[in-house]
Amino acid sequence: MQAKQEKYTIFQNINWYLKKTSKKFPKLKYGLLVQGITSLSILVATSGVPTLIIWGLQRSFNFSRLSVMILSVCIGLGCLLWGQSVYKTWLQWENANFRLQLTVDDGMGFLISPFEESIDTEIQKIRVTSSKHGYEDDDSGVDVLWPSFVSLGATLVSVLVIAVATVVIEWWSPVVILMFSLISARFLIKFNDSQRLLKASVDGTNFYQKYLYQEAFKLESGKDIRMYSLRNQYQEKIEAAFRQMTETQRKINLQKIKSIGLICLLDTIQLFFMYVPLIIRVSEHSMSLPVFTFFLTLLGTLSTLVRRGATEFSKLIMANEDVTIGREYLDYVDKLQKKEKVHAGAERINHVNEIEFRNVSYHYPNDEKDIIRDISFTIKKDASVALVGLNGAGKTTLISLMMGLLKPTAGEILINGISSKNINMHEYSRLFSPIFQSGATFADTIEKNITFHNKSKFSTTDVLNVSGLASDVMHLKNGENTALTQYIDDKGISLSGGQSQKLMMARALYKDGQVLILDEPTSALDPLAESNLYRQYHELSRNKISIFISHRLASTQFADVVFFIKNGRLVDSGTHAALLKSNEEYANLYHVQSKYYVEGDELGNGE
Ligand SMILES: Nc1ncnc2c1ncn2[C@@H]1O[C@H](COP(=O)(O)OP(=O)(O)OP(=O)(O)O)[C@@H](O)[C@H]1O
Incomplete structure (x- = not known):
């Protein structure tokens, strides 16, 4: 996964959005066009009605004709407003569906990503942060990006039209509005930056909170939590996370209140500078009443639109930042999907004749220490291998490497002489039938x-x-x-x-599968079931390679060869009988274990 997060511009993110929506939600792309047209029509109608009334009154227009004209314009305006609201609701609905689609893609990313990534906390943190900012919530990221872009676009068109129309009548007032709006916009952008920093400061807490609810509260943890009195500790942890979240929300709200106050102050000054010159002109009769009304309506609308534009712009910038964070994981899912398609054409294997480890080493993500160190061996067809070693020696890691769940950090694994890197992963996993220590x-x-x-x-x-x-x-x-x-x-x-x-x-x-992998398959079995498994072992592993991990060393006699693993190295191999003779450490382990059975038997006989 990319180490450094990409910075996307608004247009890059909009382009990404339109590409993503083009298949399942193609109508979303007409948003800008539809909203632009309706906004302009509404603008013309709203600013036209008061002017029409004044103009008609001044010309002593026939009352009923004037009423019909105004009624028609009002009905038209009402229909337009209704149409625009319906359209906006639809846009939000479609957009929300797209956002939910992204959460499905996110889940899919988890399913298709290599197993290693599900245990890589760095990637899991990125996933949680991406989803929180980009597509999980309904008031940030993708939920806001396109609607505010559309709204901003339509607003800008309207602002441009009004600005041109008003500047022709009188330049001072529109220039005052635009100037103050620029100051407001600049201020809003700065405000957004600090909001973003505040939001980012709780990313870690958010990840931890998710862990508490998803992992620590799993059914399996329930017994330990109760029996080891973890309730108070958990309550404290949850409350601490909650406190940090609410404290941040408090700071965000406080900033919002301050910024609203400042914007209101700017608005008041703007209104003063905008209206006073106009009133002076009307009182001096250098401006007619219909023109004044028309101009005043337009200026009011311009002021509202510019403020709306500034708000949408600031929302857009925030959404862009959030979508950029969201894309860190989503882009990665796209790459995984492409890789899957490419891999579909890779080498396929139907029969496993040989598994070879060639100087394989492995360390887990986020941990530099090698757990498997420079291991080489070859297992031939039909062979049965027992893996033996102390706790933490690396046995489970070794079989996870063999099954392709983990990828060697050095060296190579070959099946029938073909590097595992060149084998179709889906086909590769079909070769193995594992019995995990704790399967799901x-x-x-x-x-x-x-x-x-x-x-x-x-x-x-x-x-x-x-x-x-x-x-x-x-x-x-x-x-x-x-x-x-x-x-x-x-x-x-x-x-x-x-x-x-x-x-x-x-x-x-x-x-x-062609390779049977048993990771301590008898640890939870009763003596009868265990003995049943040993009796059937040869039958189960007939015509297969079988790899058997067990701490019960007596069971290794069923294997053709025993691999003795110590600190991630393959220190010895041979049959059980041969190792008993040649490897003192192995023999010691066996005798320590068998002693209890013998002593127990002797005790039983003596009684
Ligand atoms: N996801 C992980 N991230 C980091 N280290 C891990 C991870 N899983 C296992 N390890 C480390 O790898 C080492 C080997 O673990 P592994 O499970 O392979 O041992 P094992 O021989 O199967 O042990 P056991 O007999 O107890 O099952 C251990 O020291 C363990 O701490």
């Missing part, structure tokens, strides 16, 4: 949690049988169609830890 259950039926609507050579009954979940599912009233979790379906069920692990296994078996 989705709010859907048991069947969908296994199949995900995909086809397989196995049936769900097959895989439920092999994974050992079949008898539990059989006892449910709706069997495989029972919903998991109560998020969506009140009648949904929750699985125990071991049942979840069996479900993950059923899911992996159904997918029938």
Whole structure:
């Protein structure tokens, strides 16, 4: 992702907006034209009516004819105003739909971005900040950009027309209005800058607040929060964030009040300088009453329009800043989508004959320390590998690299001799059937949690049988169609830890990937289920490469080869029996663990 945020001009952002809306919301582009025409028509009608009345009265016009004329103009004006309001409402509605579309794109960005980015806090912060400024709220960013551009454009056209018309009659007053408006606009821009800084100062708090609500309040955290008395701490954190937000809002409001006061003062001075010369001219009879009325109406309108223009301009500048921040993540999503299309044509692999790690190193984003260090190995077809090492040695990281969830920061991973960089990522992930340490259950039926609507050579009954979940599912009233979790379906069920692990296994078996990856698959299984898994292991991994992580070293005897990982390095490899003989550290680990079973047995025998 780009390190430094791009600065976009208003026209660049408007261009981006029109391009983005051109497919799904094409009519939005007519906004400027429609509003320009209606504003001008309304302007002509509103300034025409009072003049028409004075003019008619002075000429002793036939009363009924004059009434009909004025009534017609008023009805026309009413229709125009109604049409303009309807159009404005429609514009806002379409624009809001577009804004919501961007939030969908944002979500899509999360789904298509590499896994690494979902654990990269820097990118997640950018995502939250982008959405907050650019497209999440209904009074900033994209919600304001186009409507205020349209409104400003229409206002400027009207201002120009009135300015020309009034300057012809008398130059002083319109020049006074324009001059004061420029001062107001300059002031508003400065005010916007400080508002923007104030808003940006709570970006970090906003991110933290999001974390508190989304992550810390997950169902899984509920038990710890209660059992470890975290309530007060959380309450303090939430209140501190809330205090900072309200304090900033207070400062923003205070600034607004001050700025409104200053603008009112400028308006008062402007009115004085604008009207006094006119009144003097009328009293000296150098200006006729209809011209005075016409001129006064126009000046009033000009003053209102210029003030509106200045407000729209300041809104536009703010919206432009916000959209620029919003685009930081949205542009990135666009790049991801383009990359996906390009990658669709990359190399495809149907059978995995060999997986090679060539001098692979890896460090996590935002952490320079290498977790995997210069690892090289080759795994051939049908091989079964056990990964062994202490907590934090790097086993899960290693298999995440193998599955393409993480990308090596140095070195290369090759499948059948082809660099993983050149393989279509979608196809690549189809090669692997992982059973994660804590896999996700989705709010859907048991069947969908296994199949995900995909086809397989196995049936769900097959895989439920092999994974050992079949008898539990059989006892449910709706069997495989029972919903998991109560998020969506009140009648949904929750699985125990071991049942979840069996479900993950059923899911992996159904997918029938070429490489079976088991990350501590027996940690939550009861002894019977664990023994069942070991019994079936050869059957499960037949014709596949299988990688097995387990802290129960006795299980490594099922593997053709054991990789012993220490501090991110592959320090030794061989069969379980060979390592027991040749590697003292490995042998120690095995004996420390097996000792308890032996001692326990002896204790049991002695009793
Ligand atoms: N998202 C992350 N960001 C930064 N560091 C991480 C991240 N995930 C893991 N690590 C670090 O990487 C190291 C290796 O973690 P990994 O999960 O690969 O170890 P492991 O061998 O599977 O451990 P265990 O046996 O406990 O499951 C740990 O020191 C951990 O702190």
